[in-house]
Amino acid sequence: MKYFEWEGAVTEAVAETLAMNHSDAAGIVEAQPFYTQQSWGKGVDAQLTAAKILAVDQAE
Template sequence: MKYYEWEGAVTEAVAEAMCISHSDAAGVVEAQPFYMQQSWGKGLDVPQTAAKVIEAAQAA
């Protein structure tokens, strides 16, 4: 899976988990570049990354 495919899947997972639109989820994901890059580098899967992004967004 390429990064852009993985990022899209994370965005979809965030949208579903938070019950928000795709565009709102994209904003949430884009606001957490550190967690996205860290998760990609560590090879985390989509659900793990979505959970980290949501947790970070709710803490902010």
């Protein structure tokens, strides 16, 4: 899987979890570049990455 495919899956997971559109979910994912890059580098799957991003986003 290429990075852009994986990032799209992360965005879709966020959109589904929060029942929002793709654009809004992409904004949430893009606001957390550290966690996205860290997860990609460690080989974390899209669902776990989305959960991590949502946990951080809600804590802020």
